[in-house]
Amino acid sequence: MFVLKVLAVTILGPSLVCAGLALAIPRLVGRSFSDVPWASGVALAAGYLTGHALIFGFPSLPPTDTVQWLFLAVGLGGLLLALPGGPRWPRVGILVVFAGLLTVTLKPMFEYHWTAREGLIWSVVLLVWLFGLDLFLVRLSHPDGAGPVLLPLFAALGGLGAALLGLSATTSLAQLAGSAGSCLLVLALVSRLRSPAQPSWIGVGLTILGGLALNGLFYAQLSGWSAASLGAAPLAAALASWRPFRDRSVLFRVAVVVLFAVLILLPCLSLEVRDFLATPEYDPYEY
Amino acid sequence: MRTRAFSLVFALLLLVAPVSAAQNFTVDTVHSSVVFKVKRLGVVNVYGRFNGLKGSIAFDADNPAASSVQLELQAEAVDTNNERRDNHLRSPDFFNAAQFPVINFKSTQVKKISDNSYEVTGDLSLHGVTKSMVLKVDNVGSGTNPRNGSPLIGFETKFVLKRSEFGMTYMTDALSDDVEIIIAVHGVVPAS
Numbered sequence: 001m002f003v004l005k006v007l008a009v010t011i012l013g014p015s016l017v018c019a020g021l022a023l024a025i026p027r028l029v030g031r032s033f034s035d036v037p038w039a040s041g042v043a044l045a046a047g048y049l050t051g052h053a054l055i056f057g058f059p060s061l062p063p064t065d066t067v068q069w070l071f072l073a074v075g076l077g078g079l080l081l082a083l084p085g086g087p088r089w090p091r092v093g094i095l096v097v098f099a100g101l102l103t104v105t106l107k108p109m110f111e112y113h114w115t116a117r118e119g120l121i122w123s124v125v126l127l128v129w130l131f132g133l134d135l136f137l138v139r140l141s142h143p144d145g146a147g148p149v150l151l152p153l154f155a156a157l158g159g160l161g162a163a164l165l166g167l168s169a170t171t172s173l174a175q176l177a178g179s180a181g182s183c184l185l186v187l188a189l190v191s192r193l194r195s196p197a198q199p200s201w202i203g204v205g206l207t208i209l210g211g212l213a214l215n216g217l218f219y220a221q222l223s224g225w226s227a228a229s230l231g232a233a234p235l236a237a238a239l240a241s242w243r244p245f246r247d248r249s250v251l252f253r254v255a256v257v258v259l260f261a262v263l264i265l266l267p268c269l270s271l272e273v274r275d276f277l278a279t280p281e282y283d284p285y286e287y
Numbered sequence: 288m289r290t291r292a293f294s295l296v297f298a299l300l301l302l303v304a305p306v307s308a309a310q311n312f313t314v315d316t317v318h319s320s321v322v323f324k325v326k327r328l329g330v331v332n333v334y335g336r337f338n339g340l341k342g343s344i345a346f347d348a349d350n351p352a353a354s355s356v357q358l359e360l361q362a363e364a365v366d367t368n369n370e371r372r373d374n375h376l377r378s379p380d381f382f383n384a385a386q387f388p389v390i391n392f393k394s395t396q397v398k399k400i401s402d403n404s405y406e407v408t409g410d411l412s413l414h415g416v417t418k419s420m421v422l423k424v425d426n427v428g429s430g431t432n433p434r435n436g437s438p439l440i441g442f443e444t445k446f447v448l449k450r451s452e453f454g455m456t457y458m459t460d461a462l463s464d465d466v467e468i469i470i471a472v473h474g475v476v477p478a479s
Contacts, residue, residue: 005460055457056456056457057456060454064414064415064416064454065379065383065386065387065414065415065454066379066386067379108385108386108387109385112385112388113385168378169371169374169375169377169378170375170378170379170380171375171380171458172378172379172380172457173379173380215379218385219378219379219383219385219386220378220379221374221378
């Protein structure tokens with residue numbers, strides 16, 4: 001019963017909200033899913049926020065810790081995407097959300113652990129990486145390019161991220177990553193069965209998975225290698241546009257891209273599992 | 288003449304009258320303890336402790352209202368005799384030690400309620416939340432150090448707090464919201 005409850009909270013609830021919005025929004029505005037640019041981003045944000053609320057409850061105002069701030073960042077990201085604007089506005093808005101996310105996520109590190117110089121280097125590198133990844137993925141997201149493989153890839157990254165976080169002494173962050181992964185899978189199915197999603201979900205997805213990875217790296221026991229691998233794995237999407245694979249079926253390209261992402265993460269996952277299983281038999285920790 | 292006589296009497300009175308002031312103690316980390324228990328699955332109490340309690344006590348037995356206490360713990364010093372569980376407790380799931388490294392208590396009021404029992408009101412800061420707490424504290428003993436004759440004192444308190452009130456809301460169906468805490472403090476006067 002306990003496991004069923006955890007699965008319902010982590011996967012079922014967020015997926016239902018995400019799916020509901022992904023299907024309802026186009027219907028309400030009288031257009032197809034791919035003709036409503038903000039639908040995928042808003043649906044993903046709402047699904048993740050549902051997962052957070054079911055796992056932790058609603059955050060206090062002002063938020064007291066970085067995971068609560070992530071809730072606000074995702075909510076803000078979703079709202080920004082829903083605002084009408086030209087093609088530049090969402091990217092500027094997403095840059096603002098990334099900068100805000102990094103500011104609040106790294107604040108305790110500045111306060112207790114880093115020198116100003118260390119903090120500045122980390123902040124600049126992370127902001128450049130996140131925003132660069134966003135631009136790279138949006139560019140790839142054309143339906144004739146890597147577009148159809150991005151959502152399944154990110155769904156897989158959500159699941160793999162959940163596994164890595166679960167092995168890093170934090171089950172709550174693992175649950176949140178699982179929620180995000182299940183919402184991304186739902187969006188992938190809606191994209192496949194209805195019409196392709198517009199890339200508004202990319203900025204929200206990077207906010208969620210990037211935020212969780214940073215929380216795992218700095219405040220739990222996610223190793224640097226695991227965090228870096230999670231950060232690099234989205235680059236696997238470029239394979240879908242590679243000439244040998246470009247004309248193959250969508251399912252084939254999804255399989256190749258996901259397999260490559262798994263290969264990037266497999267060394268870290270193996271090491272984390274090895275360390276986890278190395279606990280002596282007389283020490284069966286179960287909270 | 289009158290002024291001189293008055294000054295002399297006043298000086299004599301000062302010599303004779305007992306001078307009462309708060310005595311300052313430092314918390315003896317080695318002989319002080321912070322122990323907690325939490326109920327797992329509604330079935331069994333699981334115990335843990337925090338190592339390395341630090342702080343100071345100013346205690347005035349004659350005027351308890353002039354007394355004060357300040358205690359400090361490092362959140363990462365949680366110890367349940369299981370490394371994996373301790374790492375979990377330090378994670379964002381519970382104490383979030385990297386974000387909130389220090390747990391402290393600072394008194395704002397001390398009131399005597401009976402012989403050797405005091406009501407201590409103070410602010411407990413834990414997990415980024417500060418709340419006022421009222422603790423019943425017993426003075427369990429006092430004496431002198433046989434090595435150097437310096438004063439020693441002991442206090443103990445037991446109280447329950449709800450971890451959700453301090454933002455620790457995770458897994459309250461598996462681990463109780465109520466956490467019972469016992470703090471035993473040994474106060475010493477450090478050698479000068």
